[in-house]
Amino acid sequence: MGDFKFAKDKMAEVIGALKDYQVLAPKAVGDVLRFQPVEDPAQVSLDYPNTNVPPKELMFPETETLFKYRVGQTDIEPEVPDASARRLIFGIRPCDALAYTIVDKLYAWDFPDPYYQKRREATVLFGFACSEPAANCFCPSMGGGPASEKGLDALMFDVGDTIYVKTLTDKGEEAAKAMGLEAAGEAQMKAADAQEKEALAKIKRTLDHSGIPEKLPSLYDHTMWERFSDRCLSCGICTFLCPTCHCFDIQDEMEGFDGRRARMWDTCMFSEYTLHTSGHNPRPTRKERTRNRISHKYSYFPEKFDVIACVGCGRCINYCPVNIDLLDILEDVKKAEVKEAKTA
Amino acid sequence: MMDESNPYLPYIARIEDAWYETPVGDRAVKTFKVNFVDDKVWDTWSHRPGNCAMVGRLGIGESMFCISSSPTEKGYLRFSIMNSGGKVTNALHELEAGDTITVRGPLGNSFPMEEWEGKNIVSIGGGIGQAPLRPVINYVRANKAKYGDLKVLYGARTSDLHCFKGEFDEYREEGTACHLAIDVEEKDWPHFVGFVPDLLMEVAPKPENTIAVTCGPPILIKFVTQNLEKLGFKAEQIYTTLEERMKCGIGKCGRCNVGSLYVCKDGPVFDYATLKTIPEAFA
Numbered sequence: 298m299g300d301f302k303f304a305k306d307k308m309a310e311v312i313g314a315l316k317d318y319q320v321l322a323p324k325a326v327g328d329v330l331r332f333q334p335v336e337d338p339a340q341v342s343l344d345y346p347n348t349n350v351p352p353k354e355l356m357f358p359e360t361e362t363l364f365k366y367r368v369g370q371t372d373i374e375p376e377v378p379d380a381s382a383r384r385l386i387f388g389i390r391p392c393d394a395l396a397y398t399i400v401d402k403l404y405a406w407d408f409p410d411p412y413y414q415k416r417r418e419a420t421v422l423f424g425f426a427c428s429e430p431a432a433n434c435f436c437p438s439m440g441g442g443p444a445s446e447k448g449l450d451a452l453m454f455d456v457g458d459t460i461y462v463k464t465l466t467d468k469g470e471e472a473a474k475a476m477g478l479e480a481a482g483e484a485q486m487k488a489a490d491a492q493e494k495e496a497l498a499k500i501k502r503t504l505d506h507s508g509i510p511e512k513l514p515s516l517y518d519h520t521m522w523e524r525f526s527d528r529c530l531s532c533g534i535c536t537f538l539c540p541t542c543h544c545f546d547i548q549d550e551m552e553g554f555d556g557r558r559a560r561m562w563d564t565c566m567f568s569e570y571t572l573h574t575s576g577h578n579p580r581p582t583r584k585e586r587t588r589n590r591i592s593h594k595y596s597y598f599p600e601k602f603d604v605i606a607c608v609g610c611g612r613c614i615n616y617c618p619v620n621i622d623l624l625d626i627l628e629d630v631k632k633a634e635v636k637e638a639k640t641a
Numbered sequence: 642m643m644d645e646s647n648p649y650l651p652y653i654a655r656i657e658d659a660w661y662e663t664p665v666g667d668r669a670v671k672t673f674k675v676n677f678v679d680d681k682v683w684d685t686w687s688h689r690p691g692n693c694a695m696v697g698r699l700g701i702g703e704s705m706f707c708i709s710s711s712p713t714e715k716g717y718l719r720f721s722i723m724n725s726g727g728k729v730t731n732a733l734h735e736l737e738a739g740d741t742i743t744v745r746g747p748l749g750n751s752f753p754m755e756e757w758e759g760k761n762i763v764s765i766g767g768g769i770g771q772a773p774l775r776p777v778i779n780y781v782r783a784n785k786a787k788y789g790d791l792k793v794l795y796g797a798r799t800s801d802l803h804c805f806k807g808e809f810d811e812y813r814e815e816g817t818a819c820h821l822a823i824d825v826e827e828k829d830w831p832h833f834v835g836f837v838p839d840l841l842m843e844v845a846p847k848p849e850n851t852i853a854v855t856c857g858p859p860i861l862i863k864f865v866t867q868n869l870e871k872l873g874f875k876a877e878q879i880y881t882t883l884e885e886r887m888k889c890g891i892g893k894c895g896r897c898n899v900g901s902l903y904v905c906k907d908g909p910v911f912d913y914a915t916l917k918t919i920p921e922a923f924a
Contacts (some may be wrong), residue, residue: 317753363649368700371653371678371741372817390806407906408648408891514900517920547649547888558649563894570910571771571886574704574727577859578897579924580886630874 298451298464301478302485305343305458309366311476312338318385318472319419321355323348323435332386343455346431347390351540355386356397356416359402360561363412363547368554378435378555380415385472388425391530392610393440394448396540397422402602403543412560423466428492430500438504441608443496454489461485464610504624506595506605508631513596516637517588525626526583530620533564535621536590537611541606544570565589591626643745648891651695651718651743653678654718662721662804670769670804671734672721673708675742688712688749690754690776691882691910692745694746695890696720701732703743705887705905709772711779718744721772721804748890749909750855752777752880754784761789763846765865767796769839771804773909774856774881782815792846796822796837796857800830815844821842838864842873848873854880864912876914883908883922894911899924 324333331350404410427443450469536542537610545565598606662670668913683688697703710719822833822840885897892906900919916922
């Protein structure tokens, strides 16, 4: 595909030219940086390591209506998003784009999910390569990288006064044309290459995950789960801010006779998540829930979908209030002595 | 099948008849015989013994229940639901003939009825665990020529807690052995007194060319499978159904996994050989 560029001080114009798209870019909401619809292109800044909240919320909102109804009547009105309303995510980091490609598999599995898929179809991903990876980034270990192109329609590099834009798909090319970008030259491409190498060298944390998916089931009864969950507060932030965590609850909500069935983010770290009506809970303590979180990401998901449900964004490590570190857990998984899986 | 473009949309079904299987009160079981409001749903609806559906009420919510009627019973679906005190089961128990419910399904896998052709079938149930076994029993009864001997073993704490009481005589009239059990002695009770795993040892079905299907409380499943193995049944000959909390029913919302399997999609029917490899299946 094509190589384009624009001057940094022209960013507002470039974004403003995207008349046929709803543009979403990182914006501070209180203390939280998350992707928000751009109201004033002049306010968009590309100065951030990554958003606190991953852009998964743009495909899978915290709460969304599945359908509406009126009690006493039998008409059901689905509220499926409109795939023709185009959106462009400006500045998504490569790890978060890679996360979409992983979650896509779940939402396409057997019963395709129209709510997720319509939003995904309608959205163009304009990535932004990382030049300053954060302390807990380990994306290269997970098949990504500071300039990974996976899942993206275009990738931007900050090369001094200029943003170099590499388009990767027809969707990206079309958006670049709408932005009115000029052709990039050798200098920008070289600068981007150099930046990628530098950024890679700055990533200090690594994970060799070979063998982990196969080994995890044999550690079902291992004492390591108690050790790691001892200080867990069951706050769920590791899952809510995980770009690949996709678990949800479904609830009916009523206002007078008008009702809606909605789905909202849920987390396997809450005890209610698996609680049966009978009172029985198959995962009664933090031990079982921690084990499930790690096993789901690193064993159950890859068993079904051939890919580990983790992109190395580091959010679960960065935001855990009691410093539980995913990579420490996985290092222990690798070191742990295998015991025979317990059977009934 | 469900609306393929949107698996979250339920069908509306009308309750044609509703009755209590057990005395009204705490943990009562009520059976709902329902029919789709839109008759066209039947053109594409096709379920198998073991399949489940999300059953609910608009404004309240939905939960997963097994379809307790066999596909050989035409023109209606049956759900036999215990009021376990939750929001949905409570609200469903309030309903009577004429009321509407939502049905989203059929969901999940099913018993491999074709694979079992030519074999003897032993059904071993306890309490509300008989609900997923009833479609197997009725399917085999409706296709008698295709199967060997059918035996029904069923227990509950007391005789009035047996579900589907009216059908036991029908089984016997057709020559199907129906062995009933209650936990505690009752006046004039002519059948077995004791737990279902003990009833199983008393009846002692032979494992040769036989499939055992069991469902009930976890403790019953545990001891029934142990006893079946004592009788010489191999793990591959034993089938059961699992249950977990569910929301989507289509393998997306996450919560019903046992190990890498989703009970809503990969289950609820599992053979014991598979379950033995998944420690979480017995959690």
